[in-house]
Every structure is written in structure tokens, then in C-alpha cells.
Amino acid sequence: MNRAKGTYDVLPNDIKKWQYLENIAKNIATKYNFSEIRTPIFEYSGVFHRESELSDMVTKETYNFKDKGNRDLTLRPEGTAGVIRAYVENKLYVESDLLKVYSIGPNFRYERPQKGRYRQFSQFSLEAIGIKSALLDAEVIKMSQEFIETLGLKNVSIEINSIGDLKSRENYLEALVNYLTPFKEELSNDSKERLIKNPLRILDSKDKKDQEIIKDAPKPIDYLSVESSNYFNELLKYLKIFNVNYKVNNQLVRGLDYYSDTVFEVKAEIKDFGAQNVLGGGGRYDNLVSELGGPKTSAIGFAFGMERLLYALEAEEVLNLEEDSLDVFIINFSKEFNLYTTSLLTELRNNNYFVDLDFTNKSFKSQLKKALKLNAKILVIVGDEEFNNNMVTVKNTKTEEQTTIKKDELIKTIKKELGY
Ligand code: AMP
Numbered sequence: 001m002n003r004a005k006g007t008y009d010v011l012p013n014d015i016k017k018w019q020y021l022e023n024i025a026k027n028i029a030t031k032y033n034f035s036e037i038r039t040p041i042f043e044y045s046g047v048f049h050r051e052s053e054l055s056d057m058v059t060k061e062t063y064n065f066k067d068k069g070n071r072d073l074t075l076r077p078e079g080t081a082g083v084i085r086a087y088v089e090n091k092l093y094v095e096s097d098l099l100k101v102y103s104i105g106p107n108f109r110y111e112r113p114q115k116g117r118y119r120q121f122s123q124f125s126l127e128a129i130g131i132k133s134a135l136l137d138a139e140v141i142k143m144s145q146e147f148i149e150t151l152g153l154k155n156v157s158i159e160i161n162s163i164g165d166l167k168s169r170e171n172y173l174e175a176l177v178n179y180l181t182p183f184k185e186e187l188s189n190d191s192k193e194r195l196i197k198n199p200l201r202i203l204d205s206k207d208k209k210d211q212e213i214i215k216d217a218p219k220p221i222d223y224l225s226v227e228s229s230n231y232f233n234e235l236l237k238y239l240k241i242f243n244v245n246y247k248v249n250n251q252l253v254r255g256l257d258y259y260s261d262t263v264f265e266v267k268a269e270i271k272d273f274g275a276q277n278v279l280g281g282g283g284r285y286d287n288l289v290s291e292l293g294g295p296k297t298s299a300i301g302f303a304f305g306m307e308r309l310l311y312a313l314e315a316e317e318v319l320n321l322e323e324d325s326l327d328v329f330i331i332n333f334s335k336e337f338n339l340y341t342t343s344l345l346t347e348l349r350n351n352n353y354f355v356d357l358d359f360t361n362k363s364f365k366s367q368l369k370k371a372l373k374l375n376a377k378i379l380v381i382v383g384d385e386e387f388n389n390n391m392v393t394v395k396n397t398k399t400e401e402q403t404t405i406k407k408d409e410l411i412k413t414i415k416k417e418l419g420y
Contacts, residue, residue: 006111006119016321017310021151022104025124025304028147029102032139034126037101039082041108045072047085050291053257054198061109075108079125080258080288080301087129088294098136102126104306116276116308124280125303129289132298134231137262137284138238140300144266144280145244151309152318153268156279158245160264161252162232163200164224165286169260172223173199183213203253206275219250231261258291259283262300268308270315279312280304327418329376330357331367333383341382344392344410348380351411353418372397378417380410 003009010018026036048058063075076082083101086092092099104124111117128136141158148156163169176199180187184195188207195202203214224232239246246264254263263283270277282302289297313319328348332341341357348355356374358367371379381393386404394413395402405413 004119006113008118008120016324017313017319018306020319020321021306021309021313022124024150025102025104025147028143028150029124029126032100032143034100034102034128037083037086037103038105039079039086039103040076041106042073042075043082043085045074047081047292048074048077050081052287052291055201055257057109061111063108063110077107077109079103079105079107079123079303080127080285081292083125083127083301084129084288084292084294084299088289088292093130093289093295093297096130098128098130100126100128114276116273116305116311118307122306123303124306124309125282125301127299127301129299130297132284132286134234134262135238137235137300138242138244140282140302141239141246141264142242142244144264144282144302144304147304148266148279151313153309153312153316154318155269155316156312157247157267157269158264159247159249159252159267160235160239160262161221161249162224162228162235162261163220163253163259163263163283164228165260168220168223168225168228169200171225172218172220175218175223176200176202179217180213186213198257200253200257203251214251220253221248221250228261235262254281254283258285258288260286264302266304268312268315270312272315273311276308278305279308323375325354325375325377326356326371327353327376328355328378328380328414329367329371329374330355331364331371331379331381332357332361333364333381334387335361337382337387340387344380344382344407347411348414351414353414378414 045064048062057077062077065073067073083103087099102125104122106120106122108120110119113119128140141160145158164172180195180199180202184192186209187195188205188210191202191205191207191210202210205211252263252265261284265281266279268277268279280303284298284300286298289299330341330344332338345355345357358370377397379395379397381395386392390407391404392407392410393402393404396417
């Protein structure tokens with residue numbers, strides 16, 4: 001059997017990379033006072049399939065199924081809607097005026113798999129729910145920058161834009177449709193449909209001809225309401241104070257429909273990254289909480305793709321992982337000594353050493369090979385001599401020095417050799 005299309009296994013040899021990345025993500029979230037939240041990987045379909053959400057990701061790429069109780073369920077394609085559902089259902093708005101949460105976990109989208117694009121992929125995402133503040137937006141963007149810096153990634157840029165509040169967007173949409181209508185016949189089939197259902201999405205089109213047309217289209221930034229324009233200028237001011245290295249990209253709209261005002265993206269400018277160069281992104285959303293049944297509440301969030309971050313770390317060669325090692329490996333010459341070596345093993349583990357032994361009683365050479373592969377610092381060797389005299393031989397694999405000592409002195413000797 002093969003794994004399902006668009007999925008991958010994280011094998012023991014690769015797990016350290018994931019744990020490394022996850023730890024840095026957790027540390028930075030904790031540093032900015034975000035708490036972890038874990039919501040289900042499937043929700044009732046209505047959580048994602050909302051009337052206002054017409055992005056391809058939600059309308060075309062979700063895994064939908066019925067359970068045996070005939071309920072409509074959807075594997076989460078993104079993290080935000082589920083977190084907001086939990087926020088509303090658990091009335092977390094009663095507890096404080098701002099909830100800051102982060103999450104690391106899988107999402108599912110039926111997309112065409114390629115490098116950096118999978119059907120099951122993992123995101124580090126966070127949400128700050130409850131307050132509309134340009135300072136808070138700046139802080140979230142600053143945190144993204146700090147995350148990237150902590151990882152040691154150099155060739156990464158942060159792009160930001162404002163798509164304005166509802167009023168700005170209504171004005172903009174009218175201008176956009178007026179501009180695009182004369183080009184209607186030249187647009188791709190998808191964009192022809194979008195022109196009626198969701199014109200903003202046309203700005204995201206990957207079609208060459210569409211892109212030609214879009215180049216001279218009006219830009220959201222020119223249609224901002226006074227409030228949105230002031231908000232954006234305030235954000236830029238705070239970003240400067242926070243020393244965030246950003247570019248304003250007036251074409252940026254992001255892939256989901258719930259955003260308003262601030263949107264941003266973190267892009268890898270790394271060779272061979274191709275179209276999958278967006279490491280993460282996010283923005284502010286004003287209506288999602290009320291759409292999911294809560295009070296009118298504004299929030300901001302972002303999500304990074306873990307797989308793409310790992311590619312970036314590898315491409316920039318900044319993944320400095322410590323090698324695994326074992327404190328002690330016990331080499332046992334004969335099955336008859338098993339009880340003896342097991343007592344050594346137990347004693348060492350009781351003293352918190354990382355220990356393993358060979359379960360095969362194969363040749364010394366083969367056990368030694370295994371010990372070295374595991375990077376064992378110390379070998380404890382039990383042969384006839386040692387067994388018959390209640391002794392053990394302790395060999396330091398680095399200095400290659402070895403001594404034969406009484407069994408009782410084992411822990412003392414190990415402590416001396418390892419320094420802990
Ligand atoms: P989005 O939720 O679409 O804004 O995506 C946020 C981030 O998740 C992107 O920048 C990618 O790094 C990552 N991402 C989105 N879709 C996929 C996918 N199919 N496979 C791998 N990573 C993805």
C-alpha cells in the first residue's frame with residue numbers, strides 16, 4: 001500500500017527538524033504571551049462553508065464527508081474558522097477583551113500536489129481576537145519577523161497592504177468591476193465567473209492574460225475610507241518603531257475572503273522556491289466572529305506553512321541540529337548474562353542516563369557497530385571475565401580509554417567519565 005496522494009511520512013530521521021521548528025514556534029508565541037489552543041481537525045461543514053466565503057480553497061478544495069449519523073463534516077482547510085468557532089461556543093469573550101492563542105497542526109486541502117504544496121500540511125497559526133488596534137497588527141507582524149530571524153532565515157521579505165474596511169471594499173469593488181467589464185471576453189473562464197461572484201479574487205489569478213489585464217486595474221489602496229487610510233498609516237508608523245523591514249505591496253489581497261484592512265505575507269526570496277514561495281501570511285478580519293454567531297468582534301491572525309519553512313531552512317543551510325547520542329550502550333557477550341546486564345541497564349536508567357543495549361547477543365563487532373551508530377559516549381562491556389567476577393568494563397568511545405571496575409562502582413565511574 002502507498003500513502004495517500006499529497007501526503008508524506010515524517011520518519012524518525014526527520015523528526016528532529018520538526019521538533020526543532022515546532023519548539024522555536026512555541027517559544028516565540030509564548031514570548032509574545034500567546035497560549036496554545038487545540039481545536040478538532042474536523043468541524044461541521046458550516047464552520048468553513050459560509051455564504052460569504054467564496055475562495056477556491058473553501059469552495060473547491062475542502063474534504064467534505066458525511067458521518068454515519070448523516071452529519072456534514074469538513075476536514076479543516078485552515079485554522080482560523082475552527083478557533084473562532086471555539087471562541088464563540090465557549091464564550092471566551094466573557095473572560096477577557098483580548099484572547100491571544102496559537103496552534104500547530106494539520107490542515108487539509110484538495111490541491112495539486114507539488115513541492116511545498118500538499119493535501120495534508122501543517123501550519124503554525126495564531127489569532128489575537130477581541131481588539132481592533134493598529135498597534136496589535138504591528139505586533140503580530142513584528143512577531144512574524146522575529147520568528148523568521150530566530151530561525152536564521154535571511155532572504156525573506158514581509159509585504160503588507162490594506163484592503164480596507166467594508167465601505168472601502170464596496171467602493172473598490174465597484175471601480176474594479178467597471179474596469180474589468182470591458183475585458184470580460186478576454187478573461188480566463190474562472191475569472192469570468194469571479195467577475196460576477198467575487199471580483200476581488202481576480203487579482204489573485206495565476207492566468208497570464210488575466211495578470212496582463214490586472215496590471216493596470218485600480219488598486220484597493222486608492223479606495224480606502226478615511227478610517228481605513230488612517231488605520232493603515234498608523235500601522236506603518238508602528239512598524240517603523242518596531243524596526244520591521246517591510247514592503248508595501250498594493251496588489252496583495254490574500255487567498256481568503258474574510259480579511260479586512262491589514263493583510264500581509266512573508267515571502268522567501270530563495271532560489272528554486274518557485275510559486276510556492278509564500279511561507280506565511282495573515283491579516284485582520286472584522287466579521288468572522290459575528291458570522292459564526294458571536295458578538296461583533298475584530299481579530300487578527302496569521303499562519304506559516306511548516307513544510308515550506310523547513311525547505312527554507314534547508315535551502316539556506318541554517319538548520320543546525322544537534323546529533324542524537326546515547327550516554328551508554330551495554331555490550332553483552334552471551335545470553336546467559338542477560339539478567340546481569342538488565343540490572344546494569346536498570347541502575348543506569350534509575351540514575352537518568354540514556355541507555356540501550358543489544359537484544360541479539362551477536363558478535364562484539366556487530367554490537368560495537370550499533371553502539372557507534374547510536375553515538376554512544378560510553379560502552380559498558382560484559383564478557384566472561386566481567387560476569388564471573390561481578391565486574392564491568394567501561395570504555396569511553398572518545399578517548400578510547402577503558403577500565404574494568406567492580407559493578408558497584410559503575411554509576412560513580414560513569415558520572416566521572418561524562419561529567420554529569
Ligand atoms: P493560507 O492559509 O492559504 O493563507 O496559507 C498560509 C500558509 O500555509 C502558506 O503561506 C503556506 O506556507 C502554507 N500552505 C497553504 N497551503 C498549503 C499546502 N497545500 N501545502 C503546504 N503548505 C501550504
